[in-house]
Amino acid sequence: xxxxxxxxxxxxxxxxxxxxxxxxxxxxxxxxxxxxxxxxxxxxxxxxxxxxxxxxxxxxxxxxxxxxxxxxxxxxxxxxxxxxxxxxxxxxxxxxxxxxxxxxxxxxxxxxxxx
Amino acid sequence: xxxxxxxxxxxxxxxxxxxxxxxxxxxxxxxxxxxxxxxxxxxxxxxxxxxxxxxxxxxxxxxxxxxxxxxxxxxxxxxxxxxxxxxxxxxxxxxxxxxxxxxxxxxxxxxxxxxxxxx
Numbered sequence: 494x495x496x497x498x499x500x501x502x503x504x505x506x507x508x509x510x511x512x513x514x515x516x517x518x519x520x521x522x523x524x525x526x527x528x529x530x531x532x533x534x535x536x537x538x539x540x541x542x543x544x545x546x547x548x549x550x551x552x553x554x555x556x557x558x559x560x561x562x563x564x565x566x567x568x569x570x571x572x573x574x575x576x577x578x579x580x581x582x583x584x585x586x587x588x589x590x591x592x593x594x595x596x597x598x599x600x601x602x603x604x605x606x607x608x
Numbered sequence: 609x610x611x612x613x614x615x616x617x618x619x620x621x622x623x624x625x626x627x628x629x630x631x632x633x634x635x636x637x638x639x640x641x642x643x644x645x646x647x648x649x650x651x652x653x654x655x656x657x658x659x660x661x662x663x664x665x666x667x668x669x670x671x672x673x674x675x676x677x678x679x680x681x682x683x684x685x686x687x688x689x690x691x692x693x694x695x696x697x698x699x700x701x702x703x704x705x706x707x708x709x710x711x712x713x714x715x716x717x718x719x720x721x722x723x724x725x726x727x
Contacts, residue, residue: 526714526715528715530718535720536696536698536720536721536723537698537718537719537720537721538652538698538700538718539718540715540716540717540718543714543715584651584652588714589714590714594714595642595654595657596714596716598651598652599651600650600651601651
């Protein structure tokens with residue numbers, strides 16, 4: 494069975510601090526996808542990144558970076574120099590490789606950035 | 609580019625009334641379509657998904673149903689709403705294999721959602 498665990502329910506930091514959101518996953522598949530989504534107060538889920546299981550290179554996009562470690566089944570998300578606009582609920586997710594695979598979402602981490 | 613629409617944005621309905629939420633996707637063909645529900649402060653619950661016209665898979669037994677009358681239209685319905693049906697309903701689409709050239713990628717793109725309150 495597939496499972497995604499986001500142990501941090503809520504995180505609150507002061508603006509400009511760095512913050513890391515943890516994500517641990519379980520799957521028996523040898524190939525799979527990992528995702529991160531952002532849900533701002535407006536409610537719409539915004540797709541941030543997709544990572545293939547065979548590509549363990551870390552990725553950086555502006556202030557966002559993702560660390561994928563297959564050995565520990567983790568896919569952590571770091572925001573550098575956080576801003577108030579980063580306040581949202583962040584979901585980590587996992588799916589199999591076929592197009593018919595469903596996405597398994599974690600329970601989400603609510604991130605609050607205080608000015 | 610692809611866009612996904614949902615309406616209405618908000619809805620207040622009495623217990624026992626019917627429901628119809630609509631979702632349409634533009635700019636792609638043969639998408640996979642999904643309905644999710646999110647209770648207040650909670651995670652996402654997959655309700656239905658569809659890989660083609662008339663093909664609906666249900667994830668959770670309940671008084672809701674879904675239909676896909678056209679390739680890019682997905683409808684969520686109920687004959688009689690319950691209090692427990694209140695929540696935030698999200699529609700999503702992903703590339704089916706036929707439209708992705710064999711590379712599904714699988715990320716889902718979400719609509720703006722419908723906030724349903726059942727009183």
